[in-house]
Amino acid sequence: MIDLTNLEEIRKLDPKNVYGSTEMFPNQCEQIWREEINFPQEYKIIENVVLCGMGGSAYGGYIAQALFKDELKVPIYSNNDYNLPSFVNEKTLIILSSYSGGTEEVLTCGEEAKNKNLKISGITTGGKLSEFLKTNNYPNLVFEPKFNPSGQPRLGTGYMVLGFFFMLKKLGFINLSDDEFLKSAEELKSSIPEIKNESISIAKSLAGYIPLVFCAEFLNGNAHILRNQFNETSKSFSAFEEIPELNHHLMEGLKNPPDKKIKIVFITSDLYSGLIKKRFDLTKDVIRKNNVEFLEYNPQGSTKISQVLNTLAFGGYLSLYLALLYGQDPSLIPWVDYFKEQLSK
Template sequence: MTDLDDLTKIRALDKKNALDSIKQLPQQIDQAWSESFSIDFPQNYKDTRNIAICGMGGSTYGARIIKSLYDGAQITKMPIELVNNYWLPGYVNSETLVILSSYSGNTEETIACAKEAKEKGAKIIGITSGGQLAAFLKENNYPSYIFNPVHNPSAQPRIGVGYMVMGLIGMLARLGKIPVDAAEIEKIITFLDGESTTLGENAFAETNPAKKMAIKLKDKIPVIMVADFLEGAAYAIRNPFHETAKQFALYFAIPELNHHLLEGLSYPADLKKYLYFIFFLSDIYDKRNKKRMQLTIDVVKQNNIPIETISLHGYSLLFTLPCFMKLTQAKFLG
């Protein structure tokens, strides 16, 4: 394993400049929020009855995070559905807000949904950096967020998460679909800027939580354990383990996992030597899920599987999210 304090070796391995993209997460959020929240939408776009968000892979990070953050926490009263295929749900009509999400703009499944949404007369908006989707949105004069990813030098969609998450939050807030306090966005940006000292590449491994975890996860299968409003964020962290670190990883959410996962820890017999469970704790979890989280930790320990517990100290649902993502984004690079 590369010495995580050897910046010369790290730069040599980081041929696509992923590290700089991660460091610019605060700038991505700042740009995406200010630009997306300034978009003007027709009044009839604010009167829709349901939302279908179309996207694949890294382009769904924003959708998944928003669904678990707002819809899952019962903050929104409007159904939000994720569409990860070539076709839309049968209920989509003129009263549906269809959001087309593709970082590159060339995701074939999303383009197929775009054409169908137009045929059904849905209210269409989009978020993309260009490609076929940008052309489609411009040609049909659909109000959208087409961004210039100046703060993602790696050009990797999965590391441009600030654009896809905050761009979507900004548009939905502008439409009045979700409540967002602009002052809280500023606090998030300030917080993330400050964390660069503790989690950055210049902080030595002996004091850097991200580097410490990266070392522990060598030759292991990370199993990310969360509850309720962090389920979407867990997906957004699991995928980069696959794509960037080339490392198999899993995520599970309480309470659903309690109905199957723990019964599957016995076989194969050598499974335990590969697993490493990471439990993310939050005071904002539902009190029933907090109890389940502790019971789950106890069961995993009883199975002699190594674990790590990480407490997230955000004072609100939205503020907890960047605490989670900044720490875990830094880890998978190790």
């Protein structure tokens, strides 16, 4: 078995330096927070936001919907498709999100939004999306990814999540001060050694099992992302469920088949509401009674955003370490690449 603390051994399976990109997650967050974007006043008086993005470029929407649920001044709709939802109108802001700038679903939505004369903005590193935004003089957050040595879009999580937060802040839709962000970034950096240790321990326990992630409230977006990270980085099937919703159906599905190879990962938090904490305890009781193993991760941090960032970092390390335990190059996504190649024919 590979020694997950030995960088020389890791490099043998990680030639594109996914480890380096994972380590630089805090730097990505800090860099994007220092970027500039200016919105005209009419962009600040809209009624809804539609975030068009696929894969890792959609992460900001999932996180924002959960983290800022109690303060968002307008609803956010995550659009993972070629077409815009029917409700869009002159009071809608379309945000096109594509790390590479070449995602066809996002570019198609951009053309539709332009034809409908909608308000448009976007975040990207370049490509066709950058050209589209700049040619049409749309407000844009085009950045240079200085802290993603692997070059993999899905490993630019800090850029795409915090970039979306930064846009929402500039629009006046969330109340996230520079001081609060900087405090959460410092808490994250100080927690990295502990995050890595816990990630190694949990990865070793998950090897050979299908991870099922249970989450709640402001961390629900993290569960979605962790599922994706298991899929793409670890090359492992995974799923996620939210408490309290899962308490209304999933528990009855634990009985069969009797030889199921699953382990549940609870993302707990001292900042959950009292009712949710009680549901977590009762859910664990049901899991035990069904002889299903579970693990827990309790993110550190004094605020909700701090715990969200901590859990994002945890997901990056956990999925990377699990890939290495499976002997996989964490950078490769052969079936996604094959699918795109066939689709283009």
